[in-house]
Structures are given as C-alpha cells and as structure tokens.
Amino acid sequence: xxxxxxxxxxxxxxxxxxxxxxxxxxxxxxxxxxxxxxxxxxxxxxxxxxxxxxxxxxxxxxxxxxxxxxxxxxxxxxxxxxxxxxxxxxxxxxxxxxxxxxxxxxxxxxxxxxxxxxxxxxxxxxxxxxxxxxxxxxxxxxxxxxxxxxxxxxxxxxxxxxxxxxxxxxxxxxxxxxxxxxxxxxxxxxxxxxxxxxxxxxxxxxxxxxxxxxxxxxxxxxxxxxxxxxxxxxxxxxxxxxxxxxxxxxxxxxxxxxxxxxxxxxxxxxxxxxxxxxxxxxx
Amino acid sequence: xxxxxxxxxxxxxxxxxxxxxxxxxxxxxxxxxxxxxxxxxxxxxxxxxxxxxxxxxxxxxxxxxxxxxxxxxxxxxxxxxxxxxxxxxxxxxxxxxxxxxxxxxxxxxxxxxxxxxxxxxxxxxxxxxxxxxxxxxxxxxxxxxxxxxxxxxxxxxxxxxxxxxxxxxxxxxxxxxxxxxxxxxxxxxxxxxxxxxxxxxxxxxxxxxxxxxxxxxxxxxxxxxxxxxxxxxxxxxxxxxxxxxxxxxxxxx
Numbered sequence: 001x002x003x004x005x006x007x008x009x010x011x012x013x014x015x016x017x018x019x020x021x022x023x024x025x026x027x028x029x030x031x032x033x034x035x036x037x038x039x040x041x042x043x044x045x046x047x048x049x050x051x052x053x054x055x056x057x058x059x060x061x062x063x064x065x066x067x068x069x070x071x072x073x074x075x076x077x078x079x080x081x082x083x084x085x086x087x088x089x090x091x092x093x094x095x096x097x098x099x100x101x102x103x104x105x106x107x108x109x110x111x112x113x114x115x116x117x118x119x120x121x122x123x124x125x126x127x128x129x130x131x132x133x134x135x136x137x138x139x140x141x142x143x144x145x146x147x148x149x150x151x152x153x154x155x156x157x158x159x160x161x162x163x164x165x166x167x168x169x170x171x172x173x174x175x176x177x178x179x180x181x182x183x184x185x186x187x188x189x190x191x192x193x194x195x196x197x198x199x200x201x202x203x204x205x206x207x208x209x210x211x212x213x214x215x216x217x218x219x220x221x222x223x224x225x226x227x228x229x230x231x232x233x234x235x236x237x238x239x240x241x242x243x244x245x246x247x248x249x250x251x252x253x254x255x256x257x258x259x260x261x262x263x264x265x266x267x268x269x270x271x272x273x274x275x276x277x278x279x280x281x282x283x
Numbered sequence: 284x285x286x287x288x289x290x291x292x293x294x295x296x297x298x299x300x301x302x303x304x305x306x307x308x309x310x311x312x313x314x315x316x317x318x319x320x321x322x323x324x325x326x327x328x329x330x331x332x333x334x335x336x337x338x339x340x341x342x343x344x345x346x347x348x349x350x351x352x353x354x355x356x357x358x359x360x361x362x363x364x365x366x367x368x369x370x371x372x373x374x375x376x377x378x379x380x381x382x383x384x385x386x387x388x389x390x391x392x393x394x395x396x397x398x399x400x401x402x403x404x405x406x407x408x409x410x411x412x413x414x415x416x417x418x419x420x421x422x423x424x425x426x427x428x429x430x431x432x433x434x435x436x437x438x439x440x441x442x443x444x445x446x447x448x449x450x451x452x453x454x455x456x457x458x459x460x461x462x463x464x465x466x467x468x469x470x471x472x473x474x475x476x477x478x479x480x481x482x483x484x485x486x487x488x489x490x491x492x493x494x495x496x497x498x499x500x501x502x503x504x505x506x507x508x509x510x511x512x513x514x515x516x517x518x519x520x521x522x523x524x525x526x527x528x529x530x531x532x533x534x535x536x
Contacts, residue, residue, distance in 0.1 A: 170376065174369055175445065
C-alpha cells in the first residue's frame with residue numbers, strides 16, 4: 001500500500017516537472033527575444049525616431065511614415081470590422097433560421113479564420129487594388145486587413161452572443177419586447193465586453209501583419225504621411241521588414257527600435273482587452 | 284357569465300414537431316382568481332402556460348391547433364400583435380432571470396420599450412411596481428445597484444415587479460418558487476394572494492400544498508391531458524377522477 005502511494009506521488013511529481021520544463025522553455029525564449037529587442041531597440045529609440053521619415057542612412061532613419069500609415073490603416077479598419085463583424089455575428093446567432101445552410105456558413109467562417117494571411121493579400125490585390133481601381137491606397141489596405149480579421153471577429157462575437165443565457169431573452173420577450181429590442185437592449189449589452197475583448201485581440205493581430213500588405217503592394221520606402229484614404233502608405237511591420245533586409249549592419253538597430261514600438265503597441269492593446277474583461281467580469 | 288372568464292381555452296392540441304404535448308385542452312380561466320396547474324413533470328402544464336402568451340412561438344417546430352380566447356378575442360388569429368399580447372399577459376419564470384442591469388433599469392425596461400420616456404413617469408411606475416411586488420422597502424435605498432446583488436427570493440420578486448410594470452391583466456407564473464427557500468417561497472405566496480385583487484393569475488406548480496394554499500381553481504394535468512379542473516377545495520377534498528385522487532394522495536408522481 002505504502003509503495004503504491006509513493007508511486008502515485010512520484011508520478012504526480014514527474015508530470016509536474018515535465019510541464020514546468022515546457023512552460024519555462026517558452027518563457028525563456030520569449031524573455032530572450034524581448035531582451036534582444038529592448039537592448040538593441042533602445043539605442044536608436046528617441047523622439048527623433050518618431051518624427052523622421054525613412055533614410056538611406058541608419059542614423060537618420062525614422063518610423064514616422066510607418067507609424068502614420070499604421071494609424072490610418074488600422075483606424076479605417078476598426079469601424080469597418082467592428083460593424084460588419086458584429087452585425088454578421090448578430091444575424092447568424094439571433095436571426096438566421098437554424099438550418100443546414102446557416103451551419104454551413106458558420107463552418108466556413110470558422111475555416112476562413114485559418115487561411116494564411118498572404119492569400120488575403122492576393123485577394124486584396126486582385127479585388128481592391130486592381131478590379132475596383134483603388135490603387136495601393138490606405139483604403140485598399142484597410143479593406144484587405146478587414147477581410148483578414150473579420151472571420152476572427154465574427155467567430156469571437158458569435159461566442160460572446162451564445163454565452164448570453166436564453167433566460168434573459170425569454171424575460172425580454174415575455175415583457176412584450178420585439179426581436180430588435182431584445183437584441184439591442186438585453187443581448188448586446190451583456191455580450192459587449194466579450195465582443196470587445198475578442199475584437200481588440202483581432203486588431204492587435206492586424207497591426208502586426210506584414211505579408212498581405214506587401215502582397216497588395218504597400219510601399220517599403222516612404223517619405224510622406226498619407227493625407228487621405230486614397231494615398232499610398234507603408235506600415236510599421238513593413239518598415240521593420242525592409243530595414244532587416246538592408247545590408248548596413250546599423251539598420252538592425254533601427255529595425256529593433258521599430259520592433260520595440262510595435263511590441264509596446266501590442267502590449268497596450270492586449271492590456272486594454274484584459275482590463276475590459278477583468279472590469280466586466282467583476283460586475 | 285362569460286365576461287367573468289379572462290381566458291377561454293378551446294380544444295387546444297400542441298405539438299413539438301411530431302410529439303403531441305397537449306391533447307384537447309379546454310378550460311375557462313376566471314378573472315381575478317388564482318388558477319393553479321398541477322401535475323407530474325412532463326405532463327404539459329408548463330407548455331400549456333406558454334401557449335397563453337405565445338412564448339412557444341420562439342421554439343422552432345412547434346404547432347398549435349384549437350383556439351385560445353383572451354377577452355373574447357382569439358390570440359392565435361393571423362393579425363394578432365404578439366407584442367401587445369405579451370404586454371397584457373405577463374410572465375414570471377421558474378429561475379429568477381433579472382437583467383444584469385440596475386434594479387431600477389430592470390423594472391423600467393418594459394415601460395421603456397413600450398414608449399414611456401418621461402423620467403418622472405418612469406420613476407412612478409418603478410416605485411409602484413416594486414411596492415406591489417413587496418420589494419420596495421428592501422431596495423428603496425439602492426435602486427441603482429445591480430439586480431444581481433439581490434438574493435434569489437428578492438430577484439424573483441424583482442422579476443414580478445418587472446412584469447407588473449407593463450400593467451398586464453394576466454400574470455403567468457411558471458413554478459415561481461421552485462428555486463427558492465421556504466421563507467422566500469412564503470413571501471411569494473403571500474404576494475400572489477395580494478395580487479389577485481388586481482390581476483388574474485395562472486400558476487404552474489410542482490407543490491400540491493402550494494396549489495392548495497394559493498389558488499381558487501386547480502387543473503390537474505397528466506400526459507398532455509387536462510384530467511380534472513375544478514374549485515381547488517373540490518380537487519383536494521373530493522376529486523371526481525380516480526387519477527386525480529391518486530396524484531394528490533401521493534400514489535404516483
């Protein structure tokens with residue numbers, strides 16, 4: 001009996017150690033990457049870095065074009081994805097008849113979330129840039145990124161809506177509320193924190209995306225900030241990508257500064273998502 | 284006689300897809316009385332309750348034959364306004380289901396969706412409804428705090444107040460006390476006694492003692508049929524059907 005008990009405890013300990021090793025592996029790699037980016041990125045990171053355009057000389061290269069490009073593209077993408085994504089999820093969960101076609105649509109949206117982002121870049125190039133003649137503009141970029149994150153936004157909003165208990169819908173109907181009132185006044189407010197959390201995480205994915213925008217032809221060397229949605233643009237990750245491909249060794253430091261900026265942006269967004277979730281889960 | 288009946292149920296059959304849940308139900312529900320529906324689980328009493336305010340419409344694949352008259356008018360005719368019907372026939376559910384909003388907003392929800400925007404008017408309705416539901420004294424100092432901070436029994440009375448706020452004529456209650464402790468249950472039962480002066484109440488209950496305590500009329504359901512429907516005293520003291528007697532004496536169910 002005693003040996004059996006010891007054996008059980010031993011197995012317990014062994015597995016605990018195994019799991020610990022794996023999580024440390026991930027954490028060590030993450031810590032090393034962050035240390036690398038911060039230690040190199042901090043060297044060139046000063047106020048000037050934000051106010052200068054790109055340059056052939058590492059010491060004069062700045063992120064202004066990419067920063068403004070990112071703000072424009074993401075700023076335009078946010079309303080598009082939020083309204084289209086939430087509205088789609090509301091239709092699918094609250095209005096669509098429960099039949100095979102709806103199931104098929106839901107399944108395919110979930111599948112779209114798994115498609116490599118470069119495919120969306122090709123779609124954006126074909127449809128927005130060429131067919132709709134938008135050129136390599138901020139608008140075309142925002143629409144391309146919208147397509148990319150919409151499946152993720154829709155799926156997470158669907159889950160948020162599904163988690164609203166049916167008893168609340170019934171309570172609303174029993175008071176004589178119609179479908180729209182029930183959705184707008186009862187279901188949406190309950191689901192909104194989760195919808196927002198999922199949405200912000202999707203946005204932070206879009207901010208780091210490079211491939212689809214390169215594919216659709218965003219510029220790499222830009223000496224201006226976009227003035228309108230039909231202007232051409234670059235974004236932070238593309239500038240980073242561009243700097244890392246340059247032969248001069250100092251550009252590695254510039255790229256690290258860009259990465260650091262991107263990292264900080266993502267931290268802020270993820271922090272915001274966590275904050276919203278935390279704040280509303282306590283209520 | 285007929286204007287004493289607020290609801291007249293005529294030969295109602297009800298189906299979930301192919302399954303027949305109610306068979307040829309006919310009964311008159313009297314005004315300003317408490318009508319209790321009793322019977323074992325799955326006998327169709329809750330389904331029947333939900334046919335009265337057409338909540339079953341929300342479940343796909345359901346079908347009703349026969350007719351229900353409310354105030355002399357069919358509620359299953361083509362052009363009936365379901366919103367208006369549910370405004371006049373309120374419902375309280377088995378599990379307290381307050382909205383995750385403030386106490387005030389919960390009660391004000393119904394009047395607001397029916398177009399009342401005036402703040403003073405809304406406040407009047409909220410206070411009046413909370414008083415009628417015997418909850419006002421307990422919550423008057425914290426109308427702005429979350430409804431979820433209330434106890435289960437208070438939540439259920441809040442749900443009753445919420446239903447009363449749209450000024451219904453009939454109140455349907457689907458086992459309103461089954462999730463509550465004895466003290467909270469007693470409060471709800473007292474409340475039902477008070478409310479019947481103003482409203483006609485139909486209450487589904489698992490507890491025969493509760494039916495005997497609160498109701499004037501009792502209907503006994505068994506396997507989708509209304510076996511017996513009579514004055515509560517008669518049902519519990521001298522039922523005419525053997526099956527009713529077996530059930531109330533605890534021989535099954």
